[in-house]
Amino acid sequence: MPNGELSAVLFDMDGTLMDSEKLWAVGLRELCQRLGGELTNSLRLQLVGMDQRESMEVVHTAFGLPFSGIDDSAAWLIGRMKEIFADGVVWRPGAQELLHEVRSRGLATALVTATGRELVDVIIETIGAHHFDATVVGDEVTHNKPDPEPYLTAMKTLRLSPADCLAIEDSPTGVASAHAAGSPVLAVPSEVPIPPRSGVTVLDTLDGVDVERLRHVHAELSR
Numbered sequence: 001m002p003n004g005e006l007s008a009v010l011f012d013m014d015g016t017l018m019d020s021e022k023l024w025a026v027g028l029r030e031l032c033q034r035l036g037g038e039l040t041n042s043l044r045l046q047l048v049g050m051d052q053r054e055s056m057e058v059v060h061t062a063f064g065l066p067f068s069g070i071d072d073s074a075a076w077l078i079g080r081m082k083e084i085f086a087d088g089v090v091w092r093p094g095a096q097e098l099l100h101e102v103r104s105r106g107l108a109t110a111l112v113t114a115t116g117r118e119l120v121d122v123i124i125e126t127i128g129a130h131h132f133d134a135t136v137v138g139d140e141v142t143h144n145k146p147d148p149e150p151y152l153t154a155m156k157t158l159r160l161s162p163a164d165c166l167a168i169e170d171s172p173t174g175v176a177s178a179h180a181a182g183s184p185v186l187a188v189p190s191e192v193p194i195p196p197r198s199g200v201t202v203l204d205t206l207d208g209v210d211v212e213r214l215r216h217v218h219a220e221l222s223r
Contacts, residue, residue, distance in 0.1 A: 004163025006218040008108035015170035015190035037063040049173030051144040094206035110134040110154035151181035184221035
């Protein structure tokens with residue numbers, strides 16, 4: 001991986017900045033019951049990090065339902081999640097403090113999420129849209145995570161190379177996307193363990209992580 005100076009931090013949203021995976025579990029559990037099934041733990045873990053349409057395909061396959069109903073299921077889930085998110089979401093430990101410091105230190109930022117625009121616009125009111133120089137959402141790219149397109153789109157928007165960026169992710173799907181885009185990755189697992197791999201540093205939490213730590217991680221991964 002080529003050497004570069006840290007110029008931008010690319011943040012995933014669900015499970016990284018916001019403790020929203022548990023809220024997704026509520027909506028998915030209600031949807032599964034509506035479809036006549038049950039959200040098992042194995043099914044829930046399978047859905048972590050997936051975009052909305054892919055997750056609906058997995059759910060319909062699990063319950064033996066035709067794909068013709070996927071759009072209706074997705075629309076119902078989006079509507080329910082808007083209601084849940086409108087009540088407020090909670091920051092992951094250390095995430096809010098880190099985001100504020102990254103901005104105050106003059107680094108560029110991007111929000112790179114598999115979630116669609118309709119829900120992101122609700123959540124970003126909590127996060128604060130002014131914190132981000134770019135926002136890349138799942139339904140505005142051709143190929144969602146784990147494809148590299150979301151992160152490559154963010155880098156192109158920021159006019160930076162992968163070597164200038166550090167991605168922060170919480171799921172194997174997100175890590176794969178950022179890694180495939182050529183970015184060093186700081187992984188902080190939320191629901192699913194992240195296996196060790198080159199180009200990725202895994203931490204238990206963002207609590208206490210500051211910009212100097214990010215620079216250190218970036219430098220180590222860029223060697």
